[in-house]
Amino acid sequence: MDDIILRLEGLTKRYGALTAVTDLDLEIYAGEILGFLGPNGAGKTTSINMMSGLLRPDDGRVILRGVPITVSSEEVRSRIGYCPQEVALWGRLNCAEQLQFMAMMHGLKRAKAREASHHLLETFELIESRGKQARKLSGGMQRRLNVAMSLVHDPDIVFLDEPEIGLDPQSRIMVREYIRGLAGSKTIILTTHNMDEADRLSDRVAIIDHGALIALGTPEELKRSIGAEDVLEIEVTSTPSDMTALQKRIEDLGCQVELAPSDGALFMRGREVISQLPSIVDTLNRTGLRFGEIRVRQTTLEDVFIHLTGRRLRE
Amino acid sequence: MRLVSIFLKSLKEQIRDPLTLSLSLAFAPFFVLLYGLFFPSESTAYSLLVLNHDAGAQIVDGSRQDYGEEILRAMAELAYADERQMLEIEIVDDRASAEQRLRDRDADALLVLPEALSQTIWEASQGRETAIAEVIFIGDLTSPKYLVAAVMANAVLDEHIHEATAQVRPITITEIPLGASAERSEFEIYVPGLIIFAVVMLIFQASMTIAREIESGTLRRLEFSRMKAFDYIGGTTLALLAIALIQVLLTFFTAEALNFRSQGALWLAVLIGALTALSIIGAGMIVACLSKSVSQAFIIANFPMALFMFFSGAIYPVHNPTLFTIGERTIGIFDTIPATHAVVAMNKVFTLGAGLGEIGYELGMLLMLSLLYFVAGIWLFRQTQLKSK
Numbered sequence: 001m002d003d004i005i006l007r008l009e010g011l012t013k014r015y016g017a018l019t020a021v022t023d024l025d026l027e028i029y030a031g032e033i034l035g036f037l038g039p040n041g042a043g044k045t046t047s048i049n050m051m052s053g054l055l056r057p058d059d060g061r062v063i064l065r066g067v068p069i070t071v072s073s074e075e076v077r078s079r080i081g082y083c084p085q086e087v088a089l090w091g092r093l094n095c096a097e098q099l100q101f102m103a104m105m106h107g108l109k110r111a112k113a114r115e116a117s118h119h120l121l122e123t124f125e126l127i128e129s130r131g132k133q134a135r136k137l138s139g140g141m142q143r144r145l146n147v148a149m150s151l152v153h154d155p156d157i158v159f160l161d162e163p164e165i166g167l168d169p170q171s172r173i174m175v176r177e178y179i180r181g182l183a184g185s186k187t188i189i190l191t192t193h194n195m196d197e198a199d200r201l202s203d204r205v206a207i208i209d210h211g212a213l214i215a216l217g218t219p220e221e222l223k224r225s226i227g228a229e230d231v232l233e234i235e236v237t238s239t240p241s242d243m244t245a246l247q248k249r250i251e252d253l254g255c256q257v258e259l260a261p262s263d264g265a266l267f268m269r270g271r272e273v274i275s276q277l278p279s280i281v282d283t284l285n286r287t288g289l290r291f292g293e294i295r296v297r298q299t300t301l302e303d304v305f306i307h308l309t310g311r312r313l314r315e
Numbered sequence: 316m317r318l319v320s321i322f323l324k325s326l327k328e329q330i331r332d333p334l335t336l337s338l339s340l341a342f343a344p345f346f347v348l349l350y351g352l353f354f355p356s357e358s359t360a361y362s363l364l365v366l367n368h369d370a371g372a373q374i375v376d377g378s379r380q381d382y383g384e385e386i387l388r389a390m391a392e393l394a395y396a397d398e399r400q401m402l403e404i405e406i407v408d409d410r411a412s413a414e415q416r417l418r419d420r421d422a423d424a425l426l427v428l429p430e431a432l433s434q435t436i437w438e439a440s441q442g443r444e445t446a447i448a449e450v451i452f453i454g455d456l457t458s459p460k461y462l463v464a465a466v467m468a469n470a471v472l473d474e475h476i477h478e479a480t481a482q483v484r485p486i487t488i489t490e491i492p493l494g495a496s497a498e499r500s501e502f503e504i505y506v507p508g509l510i511i512f513a514v515v516m517l518i519f520q521a522s523m524t525i526a527r528e529i530e531s532g533t534l535r536r537l538e539f540s541r542m543k544a545f546d547y548i549g550g551t552t553l554a555l556l557a558i559a560l561i562q563v564l565l566t567f568f569t570a571e572a573l574n575f576r577s578q579g580a581l582w583l584a585v586l587i588g589a590l591t592a593l594s595i596i597g598a599g600m601i602v603a604c605l606s607k608s609v610s611q612a613f614i615i616a617n618f619p620m621a622l623f624m625f626f627s628g629a630i631y632p633v634h635n636p637t638l639f640t641i642g643e644r645t646i647g648i649f650d651t652i653p654a655t656h657a658v659v660a661m662n663k664v665f666t667l668g669a670g671l672g673e674i675g676y677e678l679g680m681l682l683m684l685s686l687l688y689f690v691a692g693i694w695l696f697r698q699t700q701l702k703s704k
Contacts, residue, residue, distance in 0.1 A: 054538060074541045082539040088532030092331040093324065104320045105540035133331070149536065 005030040005187050006051060006157060010060035013046050013211075020046040021211040024060070030156075033179065033188040035202030035219075037195075037301075039309050043211035044191050048159055051189070052080050064157075078106060081155035085162040087142045088149075091135035095126050095145055098134060099152050106153035113152075120148040123178065140171040147175055157187045164197050176201060195302035205301065209309045222304045231299055232268040232280070235292035240266070246287055253279045266291070317542050321550025325524065329554060339520050340562055343513030344569035350509065351573035354502040358395040360403045361464035362422040364413045367406060368430040372437035382433040382479060390471045395498055401467055417454055417461075424464040427451040439480040494667030495578045506570045507661035508629040510584065511654050513562040514591045515623045518616045521555050521599025526612035529603060529700060544701050548693055552596050559592035560585065578668030587660050587674075587681065594653040594685035595623070600692030604699045627654035644676075653684040 004027045011024040021043040028034055038044045049055035051062055053069045053076040061068045069076045089098055096117050103113035121127040124144040129137060134145065143166050150158055163179065164172045179188060179201055192198050198205055199219045207215040207222075215222055240246045247259050250268070253276050259268055273280065274296055284291060329336050369383030393401040405422070407413045416422045429435075429448045438445035450472060454461035477484060528534040537547065563585055571577070577584070598619045606612035626633055626649045635647030635655075649655050660677035663669035671678075 052539065077539060077541050080539060082536070084532050084535060086532050088536045090324065090328060090533055091531070092328045097324075097327070101320060101324050102536070102540065105317060105537060105542045107317075107541045150539075153540075 003030040004028070005065060007063040008051065008060065009063065011047065011050055011057050011062065012059035013050060013055065014058050019211055021050070024208070024213055026206060026213060026216070028187060028189065030187055031184045032203040033183050033190060033201050035198035035205040036189050036191045036208065037198055037205060037305060038208040042209045044208060047208065048189070048191065052082060052159060053077065078153065079156040081150035081153065081158040083147050083150035083158070083160045083163055085165060087146045089134040089142060089145060092133055094131050094133050095121060095137070096130040098145065099148060102149050103152045108153060116152050116154065120152060124148045125174065139166055140168050143167050144171060144175065155186070157189065158182070159189045159191070161191045162193065163190070164192070164194060195300060195305060199301040207305060207308055214308050215304070219301050222301065223299045226299065226304055226307045230273045231297050231303060232273050232277070233295040233297065234266045234268065234284070235294070236266050237290045237292070240287065240289055249283050249287070250280055253283065255280070317546040318549045321542070321546055322553045325551050325554035326557065329558065335520070336558070339516060339558065340565055342516050343509055343562060343566040346512065347506065347509050347566055347569045347573065350505050351502055351570070354505065355500055357500050357574070358397060358399045358498055359501045360400050361424070361460055361467065363390070363402045363404050363464050363468055364407045364416065364422045364425045365404055366408070366410055366413060366425065366427045369428045369432040370430045370434070372433035374437065380433055380437055382436045382475070383428045386428075386472055386475045389475055390468055393467060393471060397498060402464065414453060420455075420458070423454065423458065423460040424468065425453040426468055427453065436476060436479050495576070496666055499666060500574070502573065503575050503666070506575050507665045508658050509570070510563055510566050510588065511591060511627065511629045511657045511661055512624055513566040514559050514588050514595060514657070515620055515629065515654060517555060517559050517562065517592055517595045518599050518602065518620050518623070519613060520558060521596045522602035522606070522612040522616045523609050524551065524555070525600055525603035525696070526606045526609045530608050534700060538701060544697055547701070548696070555596050556589060556592055559588060559595075563588035577665045579664030579670070583664045583671060583674070584661060587657050587664070587678070590678070590681045590685045591654055591657040594688035597685070597688035597690070597692030600696045604695045623652055623654045627652050628658045629654060650680070651684065653681050653688060656681040656684070
């Protein structure tokens with residue numbers, strides 16, 4: 001994992017007074033799956049556009065295999081595949097035509113394009129529908145074809161933007177397995193809001209907010225980094241009136257906790273929360289808080305994400 | 316190679332959307348068909364009502380001379396080269412009802428011959444002093460058909476009086492029709508404009524094709540490929556030009572089936588159509604760049620379509636306020652519309668049988684303006700949609 005394929009050095013992009021990406025440094029290894037996470041408007045798309053050579057950075061540079069890339073470079077495009085979040089297909093072309101056309105746009109000869117198209121149609125189980133126009137495919141089939149289109153020219157680096165969105169469970173498993181299967185031979189940069197997807201697929205996760213990289217590591221490293229292993233999720237009918245006092249009482253039990261009220265629930269994350277559960281319940285009872293079901297779970301990537309980026313809505 | 320792939324892809328998409336394509340292709344031929352039904356496809360005959368009060372002249376030998384009748388016979392004999400009558404004469408006896416028919420556009424002109432017409436001419440032919448008889452033309456001066464009918468009838472009347480009175484003319488006036496303009500039917504006059512109208516309709520296809528690519532995200536997908544802006548614009552333009560060509564030919568052959576006779580070469584009309592289409596594609600690109608969706612592109616495209624259609628003179632002649640003059644050429648405000656020059660050039664080819672050399676100015680202006688529109692469209696498209704290219 002020390003073969004760096006893409007290096008971002010001080011990448012910065014400004015739009016007037018707004019700095020969309022600030023001094024972004026990142027090394028991406030060949031063959032890894034990097035989850036690229038961030039709230040809406042955090043700077044993910046701008047970063048990806050700069051990484052793929054679609055957008056010129058105001059400062060900094062992107063180095064692909066040791067060579068700084070420039071906007072409009074054909075060489076860069078031939079090594080990059082991009083799967084947008086929205087289904088981007090030509091409604092009146094059939095599956096095979098779409099793939100062959102895209103392959104030829106990437107410079108493949110007709111015979112090679114046909115071969116690559118056939119291979120992907122088989123891989124994504126679309127071979128039976130190869131002659132069907134895209135507008136007549138089911139939503140799941142369109143999504144699979146959408147992913148396949150980004151791979152038709154056998155790129156080194158693939159940007160996948162929410163690849164599992166709109167997929168039924170069977171298709172999701174199939175696409176997920178395929179992406180996992182690509183790891184090692186291709187570098188995958190995955191942007192998603194589905195933390196479970198990022199957790200399951202990513203070798204490493206980068207979290208970006210306000211245009212800056214705020215965390216980078218394996219999912220396990222990130223979960224450990226917030227210093228907690230257990231999360232208590234308590235269903236409440238009312239929000240505690242004095243959150244600070246409640247937190248102090250629980251900390252007096254010897255638990256280092258972080259309380260976060262949410263819609264009808266109170267999240268309690270901290271060490272020793274499970275061993276101190278009877279005392280915590282007793283404390284909650286004494287404060288007069290009415291509560292229902294209590295669930296215990298391990299810290300997830302979503303907890304890390306919320307911990308780092310906060311609960312404030314961005315849009 | 317990529318350009319060819321895009322051309323073929325665009326063509327496939329157009330063909331597989333038969334409803335839009337057929338509507339787009341059939342629109343102008345349908346209009347030609349309507350014009351063919353509404354306007355006579357033979358040389359136009361003008362309807363002249365005559366209120367003949369002429370009492371004739373009593374000649375010394377006892378016989379009568381009826382100049383009014385003679386003049387009306389001469390008018391009725393006026394004919395086009397295809398021997399069709401120029402004036403359809405109808406004798407009426409009530410001026411009020413005749414005027415009402417003019418108001419209703421049921422007739423083109425009313426000629427009133429005075430009671431003393433023959434007597435006055437006779438006296439004048441004998442060299443005697445006589446009171447002046449008054450011949451009256453009545454009609455709607457805003458109607459071009461009145462003007463033509465009145466001029467024709469007046470010419471016959473004038474000629475006859477001169478012959479009868481043996482007056483010597485100090486000058487003679489000869490009318491020479493340009494090309495085949497004398498024999499053109501009213502329907503044929505509209506056809507060149509309708510062919511340009513067919514090309515102008517391409518603006519919907521052009522703007523919606525590109526807007527669809529933007530809206531669906533496929534253009535962004537292509538941005539990540541090795542495709543160049545030239546490939547995309549070139550391939551798409553070729554596909555649209557192919558449609559424009561079919562539109563021009565379909566409209567032309569529909570008109571021909573309805574007795575339209577071209578005096579010039581069809582290839583020149585195709586060339587004019589292709590150059591016009593280039594400007595329409597440019598305008599379509601601008602519309603697509605200003606739209607966020609296909610439906611918005613359709614709505615916005617109506618504005619340039621109406622501008623090109625109504626102010627170019629394609630449908631009816633318009634006053635063209637002068638902007639400036641270069642040498643002997645007056646440049647009007649609507650000369651900035653490529654279709655204006657296309658309509659003039661098309662008229663010259665179809666009606667006057669003009670060749671390439673005779674439409675040089677119009678073709679030059681059309682080429683220059685079309686390139687200007689096309690380049691403006693490409694520039695805006697690249698700036699807003701293909702930033703990385």
